Amino acid sequence: MLVAEGAAPSGIWKAADDATGGAVTRAFASAEFAGKDGQSCTILAPGAGLSRIVAVGLGAGELTVQKLEDAGGAASALLAREETAIFATEGLQAAQAALVAFGAALRAYRFDIYRTKQKPEEKPKFASITLLTGDVAAADAAWARLAAVAHGVFVARDLASEPPNVLNPIEMANRIEKLRDLGLTVEVVEPEAMLKMGFGALMGVAQGSANPARMVIMSWNGGAAGEKPLAFIGKGVTFDTGGISIKPAAGMEDMKWDMAGAGAVTGLMAALAGRKAKVNAVGLVGLVENMPGGNAQRPGDVVTSYSGQTIEVLNTDAEGRLVLADVLWYCQEKFDPRFMIDLATLTGAMIVALGHEHAGVFSNDDDLAAKLLASGLSSGEKLWRLPMGPDYDKQLKSDIADMKNITGRPGGSITAAQFLARFINGKPWAHLDIAGTAWFTKDAATVPKGASGFGVRLLDRLVAEHFEA
């Protein structure tokens, strides 16, 4: 049951209360449940053949998308021991009811394929929802769309959750190829081809690992024939040791999700295909493993990027920007897209700058940035814009090459974005630094602890709100 703040018993609520001899009223009173935002109340075996009643507060005021999704998520977490539940959505429109279900589905995600010894009673069981709504056809239509997006989020979360000995670049490419089932066109580019084209920046990162690199190109053509595509580019470092500029051991395990940008792009493409979006879009991911092997690149190496610009690699742990440099340039040359948006767990400085509630957005285009900020608010995957400018760009000056790949700690996320901007040739472009939002260390309403799939919901909304015919 979803209960607005201060609401009086009616409908299902009243029916349940009557059928249980007033158990609902008594429970709400003793738990001081008043339907406030963030409140919930669980009544175990209240009678009338029910194993439990879960009530979640909707608070007062406008029912935003995020509020509805969060309520569904909160209910979902409280239903982990049930196999199924009925969601009463009286007072909500069909589309709003579907958002509640969407939130519940997102929260019910779990990644437990590597647990072999969990006892049946320990396993969360929650698997299905029956939604009570006045307009079944409308709710079905809204849900079909949201189910595709939820699937996209799960694709992204699965990829980020997989351990790096399993999910190396080849395995990630293989998994993306399976998305052809959704109607995506998938092309995999192998190292020989990338070397031949001159992907010196990406291949420089890859050369320290025994696991060879891949670039994967996903295309979805749901829009008008001949219409230029939207382009999404993801950083896919399947594990980042830092290379020769090796990272400290503490916390290094987090680097398995250094491909979360690529994961989000993959999830987004799955969502767009799954809901048959009326748009042409391409998703490109650069997949490498950054290892300190015998042939690893060294601090001091100079590499020639696909754009022709030379880069002095002063820190092999600033590898994400090297991967993105070649993929970004290739993308605009090959597809002449309407815009390019890249996603990357790019800098630790981003976490220090904003924390975990907002991801950073950097852009050369105020209109695209404004649309992204708005979609961030409406999707609940929030963005905060950060500055760029020639004074920051200057800091990339190298003594012997066109640029160096790191500056200092000050403004580190900004100078990383400035580096990427040098591989944008006049296209509207935005860079999302998701280092602080790709992985949740605590449960949130619609994101269980772990990989968030951040970016899929946001960019799906961006496409739906502004770019579909």
Added chain:
Amino acid sequence: MLRVTLLAEQPADCPLIVLVRQNAVPPEWAPQAAAEAFTGDTETTCDILGGTQRVLLVGVGTDPDPLALEAAGALAVSHLLQSPHAAIDLRGWPKRHAAFCLAGAVQRSWRYDALRTKPLEDDPKLAQLDAVTDDATLPKAWARQHAVLTGCDFARDLVTEPSNTLTPAGFVTKLARLADAGVEVQVLTGAALTEARLAGLRAVGQASVHPPALAILRWPGEHALPPVAFVGKGITFDTGGICIKPADQMWEMRADMAGAAACAGAMLALALRRSPAPVLAVLALAENAVGDNAYRPSDVLRHANGTTVEVVDTDAEGRLVLMDALGWAAAQKPAAIIDLATLTGTVVTALGHLMAGLFDNDASLAASVAAAGAAVGERVWRLPIDESHRRELDSDIADLRHCSPDRMQPDASQAAAFLREFVGETPWVHLDIAGVENWAEADERYAAGATGFGVRLLDRLVADRFEDAHRA
């Protein structure tokens, strides 16, 4: 401060600075410019030495704004610092452009000489700049600009003065300069701090033999309206206290009073230019020393409004003195509060050394502050105060703790969330100026050392938002 004289005639006995728009090199110097491939682009110069008078062509690019002229003025004097006397031709430029150009020259030639006893051969010698103008309105515009630059200089000197003389009491002594200009100066120390229940300021200052003080500056202005309030962090030296800082670079902590210095400098500027707006400034002055009576991590302090605050890290002292100064200012019911503080290292990680971080509880005031900063070249960037930032300040035993104990935290936003607790409903902006209070190395644009960041921004903000007698 570089002496500037406005003249109608061009002097012939000193180097002459000529500003050149893109592709508009005056024909008389075309051969030299061609030899140097100088076309008038920004950030370029052409030094012509062979004639009767040394001429320095300085590019200003296409369609320059006042800030481009300011950069050109700075660039020009950076090349002429060894000449005791120089001239600049400003004829034909609008007065705003001309005044900004001179501001650039004055700012770039700033240097702190008070403690030098043995002049060196290559010390800068530029002392006099003649500005050639045919604009009868420039003297008035320049007088106003000069007042603001005087405030900047005052702030820069304060920031630079070492902490053995610029103690809290030493800082108060310097405020005589403001009293001379008509600013009312009130100073709370000792028992008065206890009586005002300024627990944060007292705790931070209690280890030092130089006791803390709250300096209150009032410029009456002309309007019978609530004042705008400036609040400044004035830690005259910050060792970190019991949570002591690493020795490396600790000397920079003499500048940890740059927020208070900027507020004082802005008050001086407003007084010298007789601003009609009433302005209040509250400066929290203390030395964060180590001592046998130092405050400790885990101490709990009680703010004047009753809020209890658990101390986590004694090196996050700025927010403790600011909570008191902000509370004191808010109790005066000002129209708005703007605080400036070298508060966190993380704002430097976020924005580098080119912009200050802006945090607020009022979007309109934030937009005014950002616009004022952009207009004078003291750039700020708005950063968030999220619910998650405030949640991180939940304490196990008090109303809140003053920072997070964990690493890799968005400390600048969390600090702002902390400060917000003490301003009540007053429209408020917090500028975290760590990283912009000092310029590491002299270049063609900026002198090395204290920048005076904030003085011009505050002056401009007052002019744009608080000088209207009929403001709501």
